[in-house]
Amino acid sequence: xxxxDTTLLKEKIIxxxxxxxxxxxVHIARETNLSIxxxxxxxxxxxxxxxxxxxxxxxxxxxxxFIPGQEPRLExxxxxxxxxxxxxxxxxxxxxxLKDKEQEPAIRVAMRSIRDFAIPFRIxxxxxxxxxxxxxxxxxxxxxxxxxxxxxxxxITTDEQKTSELQLTGQETIEPAEKEGExxxxxxKIKPERKEKKKKLKPKRDEKFFNxxxxxxxxxxxxxxxxxxxxxxxLTIKIRENQEEKILFAFNKKKISEMDIIRAYKKxxxxxxxxxxxxxxxxxxxxELIESLKNLSGIKKxx
Numbered sequence: 001x002x003x004x005d006t007t008l009l010k011e012k013i014i015x016x017x018x019x020x021x022x023x024x025x026v027h028i029a030r031e032t033n034l035s036i037x038x039x040x041x042x043x044x045x046x047x048x049x050x051x052x053x054x055x056x057x058x059x060x061x062x063x064x065x066f067i068p069g070q071e072p073r074l075e076x077x078x079x080x081x082x083x084x085x086x087x088x089x090x091x092x093x094x095x096x097x098l099k100d101k102e103q104e105p106a107i108r109v110a111m112r113s114i115r116d117f118a119i120p121f122r123i124x125x126x127x128x129x130x131x132x133x134x135x136x137x138x139x140x141x142x143x144x145x146x147x148x149x150x151x152x153x154x155x156i157t158t159d160e161q162k163t164s165e166l167q168l169t170g171q172e173t174i175e176p177a178e179k180e181g182e183x184x185x186x187x188x189k190i191k192p193e194r195k196e197k198k199k200k201l202k203p204k205r206d207e208k209f210f211n212x213x214x215x216x217x218x219x220x221x222x223x224x225x226x227x228x229x230x231x232x233x234x235l236t237i238k239i240r241e242n243q244e245e246k247i248l249f250a251f252n253k254k255k256i257s258e259m260d261i262i263r264a265y266k267k268x269x270x271x272x273x274x275x276x277x278x279x280x281x282x283x284x285x286x287x288e289l290i291e292s293l294k295n296l297s298g299i300k301k302x303x
Contacts, residue, residue, distance in 0.1 A: 006042075009034075013042055014051060014067065021073040022066035024059060056115040057081065072133050074116050084110045089117055096134045097142070100127035209252045210235065213277065229267075236267065246273040254280030258289070 009032065016031050017023055029039040043065050046052045053071075055064040059080045066073065078089055088110035092098055100108055100120075111118045111129050118129045121136055130136060213235065217224060222241045229236035233252040238245065249264040256278050268274040282290075 010042060010046055010051075013039075013046065017052060017065060017067050017070075021070055022055065022064040022077065024062050024064060026062075028065075071116070078117070081114060085114050089114055092118055092129060092131050096131050097139045098129045100129060206233075206252060209250075213237070213250050216277070244273070246275060248275050248277060250277040251279070253278060256282060256286070258286065261286075 012032060013028055016028060020027070025036050025039045025043060028034070028043065029036045032039065034042070043052065047054055047065070052065050053068055055066070055074055055077075057064065057074070057077065057080065059077055064074065064077060078086070081089055084106050088107050091107065092111070092114075098107075098111070100111070103111070111120075117132050119132050120127055120129055122128070128139060130139060214224070217239065220241075222239050225238040225240055225245065227235065227237055228247070235250045235252075237248045237250065239248045240246075247264075247268045249260075249267070251260060256276065261276065264274055264276055
């Protein structure tokens with residue numbers, strides 16, 4: 001066949017596809033009066049020249065051929081999908097976006113099969129499927145609206161003009177596929193999600209206990225200079241008593257131990273004066289020990 005005829009035939013095939021939309025080699029053969037073999041050969045050449053595209057879905061064992069930009073017209077052939085693939089297609093078309101980890105296993109497998117209609121992208125390592133005619137930006141707007149609704153329980157206007165002004169904030173990152181529909185999740189295992197480290201919360205001050213301390217100090221003309229440290233059942237406060245500054249260790253418990261006193265001594269820098277406050281009377285043995293230490297000048301080792 002002369003080269004001129006080949007060029008004309010290719011142009012005719014493109015014209016046919018442009019008018020009728022996605023088609024099979026048998027359709028091209030019928031309208032060009034060529035054999036299916038020659039039609040398939042011409043379609044393959046046009047495909048290698050990137051003048052046409054082919055679907056992942058097959059109809060009667062053959063993919064569909066179409067002009068770039070005709071992807072939405074592939075919907076007309078969705079009835080050729082298998083049972084579970086059709087379920088996944090209908091679900092995704094209805095919801096527009098689906099989070100992979102939230103789907104049942106059969107749907108997750110089907111999503112990876114309907115590559116013409118289910119386009120994956122990632123947000124912070126999480127796989128999201130979007131219906132192929134819906135842009136990724138719409139997911140970001142919907143997520144932002146949901147975030148605002150949770151924070152402020154008010155009615156959100158979602159008309160095109162206002163939602164277009166919403167912008168994604170925070171640490172979210174969207175990773176689109178390098179090529180449409182070819183995010184590298186089909187042949188590789190999905191990495192397990194990284195668990196976020198929980199931030200350690202600082203212990204809150206027991207206000208009831210703190211108010212008791214304030215009342216006691218005010219009653220005894222003791223001034224609070226600063227709160228040095230807060231623990232679950234212990235407050236360290238810098239106070240001024242009789243024009244003298246000291247450290248007060250207040251324990252939210254009825255009994256204190258020798259170790260409580262030793263720790264308080266160490267925390268007071270071993271040189272600052274300090275006092276201890278608790279909810280009950282100190283044990284008799286502890287009082288006796290404190291009394292016995294008042295006049296003790298030291299303990300030496302006999303060699």
